Amino acid sequence: MSRPKNQNYKGHGLPKGKEREQRASIRFKTTLINTLMDVLRHRPGWVEVKDEGEWDFYWCDVSWLRENFDHTYMDEHVRISHFRNHYELTRKNYMVKNLKRFRKQLEREVGKLEAAKCDFFPKTFEMPCEYHLFVEEFRKNPGITWIMKPVARSQGKGIFLFRRLKDIMDWRKGTAGKKLTSLEAQPARSAINPSGSHDTRSSDDQKDEIPVENYVAQRYIENPYLIGGRKFDLRVYVLVMSYIPLRAWLYRDGFARFSNTRFTLNSIDDQYVHLTNVAVQKTSPDYHPKKGCKWMLQRFRQYLASKHGPEAVEKLFSDMDNIFVKSLQSVQKVIISDKHCFELYGYDILIDQDLKPWLLEVNASPSLTASSQEDYELKTCLLEDTLHVVDMEARLTGREKRVGGFDLMWNDGPVSREEGAPDLSGMGNFVTNTHLGCVNDRKKQLRQLFHSLQGQKKVPS
Secondary structure (H helix, E strand, C coil), rough: CCCCCCCEEEEEEHHHHHHHCCCCCCCECCCCCCHHHHHHHHHCEEEEECCCCCCEEECCCCHHHHHHHHEEECCCCCCECCCCCCCHHHHHHHHHHHHHHHHHHHHHCCHHHHHHHHHCCEEEEEHHHHHHHHHHHHHCCCCCEEEEEECCCCCCCCEEECHHHHHHHHHHHHHHEEEEECCCCCCCCCCCCCCCCCCCCCHHHHHCCCCCCCCHHHHCCCEECEEEECCCEEEEEEEEEEEEEEEEEEEEEEEEECCHHHCCCCCCCCHHHHHEEEEEEEECCCCCCCCCCCEEEHHHHHHHHHHHHHHHHHHHHHHHHHHHHHHHHHHHCCCCCCCCCCCCEEEEEECCCCCCCCEEEECCCCCCCCCCHHHHHHHHHHHHHHHHHHCCCCCCCCCCCCCCCCCEEEEEEEEEEEEECCCCCEEECCCCCCCCCCCCHHHHHHHHHHHHHHHHHHHHC
8 A cells, every 4th residue: 555755644553564463572652651551561572662663552642643643554453542533422412412313213213112222311411502402401390400511521620510590600601701722622523424413524624713611411310329328430441342343342340439428419519429530539638548439340249239139230230231332332323433443431320229320421531540459450450451352462363252351242233141143033041241240250261262262273274
C-alpha cells in the first residue's frame, strides 16, 4: 500500500509488516504513568518507545486520537486503545440519545416487550437544548430530586442535586454565556456517521466554535440499595474488540464504590452522601485511605446472596448483562469499527432497593490508578488479561470463550456457557457465558490455555 507524501503523515508498524507470528518484540507506547505502565513494562518481549518512535501498540489518550487518527497509517497488526468516536457511548448526552433511538427502533421492529429491555437509564434531558421539555416533566412530578451532570467531565466534577426549578434557572443564567476552554470542548461528531442518528460537522468547523458547556438533568434514584446505610455504585469492565461484528468480553472482577457518609435525602448538598466517586470520597475529612471505600464484586455478590437468595442475585446479574449488551448495540451502527481499535470500558451501575440495576454512565478511560493494594492487584490482572485478549503475540485461535478473567459475552450474538452450538429456538436451556462476581481463577485458566495452545502448535497439520 503506497503512503501519501505528506509531512504530517505518520506510519506505524511498517517495518514489521510480515506475518504476525514472526514478530519477536512488540513496541509499545503510552502516556499514562500508573498501573498500566507497570503491566506494559513487565510484559515479556514488549519494548517501550518514546516520543516519535515507531510503535506496534499504543494505549493512547482520547486527545491523541482526536488530533492524530486521521493522519496515521497503521499496519495490519497495529492496535490502539480507543475507537475513533468512542464518545457516542461515553458522553452522557450522546449515550442517552443513542439509547432512546435504539429503544424506539426496537419498539418499531420487534415490539414493546423487547423495547422495555432498554428501560435501565433514568429519565434524562440534555441541557440547555431540552430545557423546556425538562420543565414540562419537572412540573408533572413536583418535589422529586434531580441531578445535574456536565456531559464531558469526570470524577464527580460539576455535579449537583436540586428540587426547585429556581435552582435550575439560576444555573441556566450562569451558563448561558459560559464558554468551554479548548481542553473541555466537545469532540466533533464524526463526519462518517453510518446511522445518520445525529447532525454531523467536520473537525475544522468545530475548531472555530467552542460550544456552551452541556449538562444532562437526570431523575435522581431516590431509593438506592444501601449497605450499612451507605450508598454505592458498581464499576464493571467490558472489553470490546469489534463493533462489526459486535465482539465483547466481560471481566469477572470489579468493585462496589461506597460513599463515606450514611445516605439521607435530607441533605442534597452533601456530595459525600450522594457521589460515590473515589476522587470525591477521598477528600472527605474522615476518609480512611487504608480502609478505602471499595468492596470487590465477589464479596458484594456473596453478601446479596446471603440476604436475598441465589435466584434474586442471578436475576440482578442477568439484568446487568442486558445493560452491557443493549448499550453496545445502541451504538453499534454509529461507532466507526476499525480493526486497529479496541476499547476497555468502565461501566457505572447503581442498584435500587428493588434490585433493579440502572446505568449511570460508561467511561472510555476508567481510572487505572490504584487506591489500595487490593485495587492495584485487580487492575494489574485486568490489564494483563486485556493484553492477552488483544493478543499482539498472535497466540490465540480466535475460538476462545474465556481468556484469564475475561469471558466472551457476545460474538455477533449471545455466547452460551455450554460447549457446542446453542439451541436458540426457545432460549430455554441457554445460559449466557458471563461470570461477573464469580470466582476468578485466572492464573490457572491462563496456564491451561497457553499450554493447550503450545500443544496445538506442536502437532503437525
